[in-house]
Amino acid sequence: MDELPIGRRVAYWRARRKMSQQLFADQIGKSKSWVDKVERGVRRLDKFSVLYEIADVLRIDVQLLCGEMHRQPDSVNCVDQVEVEEIRAALENYDQVVAFFEPPHVDEVELDELRKAVWHAWASFQHAKYGMVARSLPKLLRDAQSADAAYDEGMVTVTDTGARVNAAHLLAQTYQIAASVMRKLGEHELGWLAADRAIGVSHRAGDPLLAGVATTRVANAMLALGRTRPALDLNVQVAHRLAPSSDKEATPARLSVYGQLLLQGAMAAARGGDLATSRDLLRAADEAAERLGRDANHYWTVFGPTNVALHRACAAVELGEHGTAIGTHEGLDPEAFAALLPERRAHHLVDVCRAYTQTGDLDTASELLVEADRLAPSEIRCRPHAHEVMTGVLRRRHGSPTGPLAELADHLGVAV
Structure with missing residues (x-):
């Protein structure tokens, strides 16, 4: 700019x-x-x-x-406070109440278009295009809310049950997208609100797996706000409910959602310093991943053996087991890791950067940050967490940082 x-x-x-x-x-x-x-x-x-x-x-x-402001937190990849407030306003919309008095018009084509828009938002999020997703969210939220209100059985008489379920499903997904983006941007209260809404709508959609994924969003918001124990308990409770009890129930989608709940529970346990519980949950997630057989993206979970390994490394960092985190990272299958979506890979590199920083290997830590920025700039430049990690690396260095790291710090507005 x-x-x-x-x-x-x-x-x-x-x-x-x-x-x-x-x-x-x-x-x-x-x-x-x-x-x-x-x-x-x-x-x-x-x-x-x-x-x-x-x-x-x-x-x-x-x-x-x-063009005279050196630091540009409002760059094209990020979101400014005005746009956050637009998302807040969209989350404050209650079309279902209005529908009691003025039933909305039902349009099948709009539902098809909404499905495409939701899919595009998910794909953009998993490619770490947070600014793009956030700027589309106000309209997407309003459209999904209006569609859900139009098809809701309690508001108007609609004979197409499938359309009613689909509208609720799309709204629940939209709330989950909002929760995920708000978490990335450090707007944890808004993330909690959106995730909580997703759970309620998921129940109306009649999809326990959708509700299970929404549970991980709520728990992540809790964890970000320091509510470690409730986040752990919620993930574990719902994971037990969704645990496949037979081979017939062990569908790829169910294994993915069940495994994701276990992983998020493991992260909450690690954040709380509960080593034994974290290891138990990671072990159970490993078993679910083995039954799944390979990395997949059912219900947008990116669950599979590689993602379990990424969470094992992150949990080790949280527990202060930095050598374990580095060993897990170095033991990753390069091809499997490269096949993951950009958001997952960049997120992992920031996590492992913390481990290398704590062990004093600042050159590798610096290289990981630069690589994460190459993979997914928004994951580094828009997240408060990444700024903190960058600051930690720079503070520990003696002398000037490498050229690429200094350039990245300049982009982030972090003092060298």
Whole structure:
């Protein structure tokens, strides 16, 4: 963004705020033609009064508008507070209550389009495109809420039971996407709200596996807020309910959701310092992964043998067993690891970076951070957790960091 002409920066932030040229022009008291010329670089912006007015309407710092702000946390890969508030507003929507008084219109095509949008949001999240997902979430949430309200049996008379279930299923998935993104961005209260909503809607969808995955989102939000024991208990309780009791029940989807619950329980136990429980849950997850046979992505869990190994390494870091974490990482099958989605790989590299940092191998820790940024920039540049890990590496180094690490620190706005 720094190298862009100021007109291009105006166009970028105007589009990001979802303003048309006409609406933007009206708000700053100019013509649409004037705005168009500024954005194309035909007309110069050389009055401070106009620059400040534009920055105020776009709700950004005037230095950011002028390209003079060195740190840019609001880059194209990340989400700013204005966009977080838009997601909050969408989560505060209650179309089902309104539907009591004004039944919404049912449109089959909209449900098909919604399914495509939800799939695209999941895929974007797992490729660590957090900014893209977050900026699409307000509309996606409103559309999914409206569709669910339209098809909800308690609100209007709809004979198509399948459509009713599908609408609820899509809304539950949308809430889970919101919970996952908010967790990545450090908005844990919003993440908890979205995940809690997902559980309720999953029950209406009549899908225990969907409810099981939603449980992991709630537990993750609890864990992020320091509620370690409730997070552990919730994961374990639901895992026991979903444990396959026969070969017939041991479908790939069920094994994946069951295994994911075990993994999240293991992480909660590790965060609480409960070594024995963490190991027991990881062992059970290993067994589920062996029955599954290979890494898969049922219910967007990315569950399988490799993901179990990644969680074993992360649990070891939480427990202070840094040698175990490094050994697990170095023992990964390179091909299986490379086949995982970018979000999983980058997340793991940040986890293991902590282990190398604690053992004093700062060169390897630095290399892992740079590699994680190459794989999934948003996982490094948008997550508060990654900033903390970067700061830890830089503080322990003696002398200047390597060129790639210094460049990354500069992008993150972390002092070298």
